[in-house]
Amino acid sequence: MPKPIHGKDARLFAAVGNPANADNISRFLNKESLPRVRDVYDVTTQGAASKEYISGLTDATFSFGGPFIAVADEKFSEWMGENRLNFGFYPAGVGAAFGTGEEERPLYKGIMFLTEYSLDANVGDKISVSAAAQIVGVPVRDPAA
């Protein structure tokens, strides 16, 4: 029986260097997104009854955003100059032990580098920031799928 969870429980931790020193940056964010994709190639031929496909390489990116907060802006600005950023993402919240995932609170971890950091100041809204990152290799799920 599926157990839906609220997005407010998600947590993102990130750090340059030792993952054990990762900072909980979700306290500055209101959204995180981890899209994982796979190349798909159309191999449909003229004799086929319907379209046919084969799969190719996987890819993964990460994006996050929230209101502009000066201490967070300092951190994200530093990260733009880094080539490797360790991250741990708990979409359902952190379980009993930090650093490991649980059946109902999985952990996605890996390395990424920022590919975009944007800031928008609109007179009718809060100042907001958003960032996008390229994950290096494949994010690891704990527990494994």
Next chain:
Amino acid sequence: MAPRTRALSGKDASFLIGKFDYSDIFSMVGLSTTRDKADVTVLKDLGKAYVPGHFDGTLRLSGIFSAVEDKELQSYVEEASEPIISTLILGNKRLDRAKMSQIVTSEYGIDTPVDDKAGISGSGQASGLMHHCVALTNVGQQIAAATNLTDLVTPGAKTFIDLGDGHKWKRVRLHVHLTAKGAGLTGFSVKVTSGAAVTGNNIQNPTNRNGAAGVNIFGPQMYVFEFKAPEGQTVDRHWTFLLTPTGGAAGGTVTAAFGRSQE
């Protein structure tokens, strides 16, 4: 200083281009830094592989049409032959976070719909966009006397401008937007002081467009000073800037910001 741990309303932002403060005509400012990525995936890889590449920056603006400002803004597209400095301050007080860049304007448009205000929009490339910046003065700070800006930064104090250990940089820049000149303000000087040098690193002679000291002022103007680390090196050093106006009863308004970049 704006609260450092709380969110800010967009109305609290200030935006300056060149010698003008445009905070009273722009209603939206957006700045983005992107980084190229090169696909290095090979046959044996299980997933796609990338390496990071060049940084890039873009600027987006929108606001209300005003004839006085329109005269200057359209010139950024039609006439400007050099990039124009811009400073976005998240707040309006000294030590508030800031974003600095040199703009190459690619578009400036005027819209006049029958059922809405006359509006403007603009976009451009933000050359050398720096996210790691801080305001050195209040926005539009009055220069009441010749010496009241000499303590913008207290040498040795742990302000952001004093980079301290572990803050590596390759490029630092100072933006000075002199938005009004008083009769008594004849010039200003910029003095850079540094802490203990990191062994083996040397700072190149500062490169700037208007001179590091004894700058003469003839009217409202923008000034930019940039210092670069030698190629292939990063520098770990304390930096402080002192902005000292000269002249008798100086007068005028100024907004200054300082930024550093790791690339």
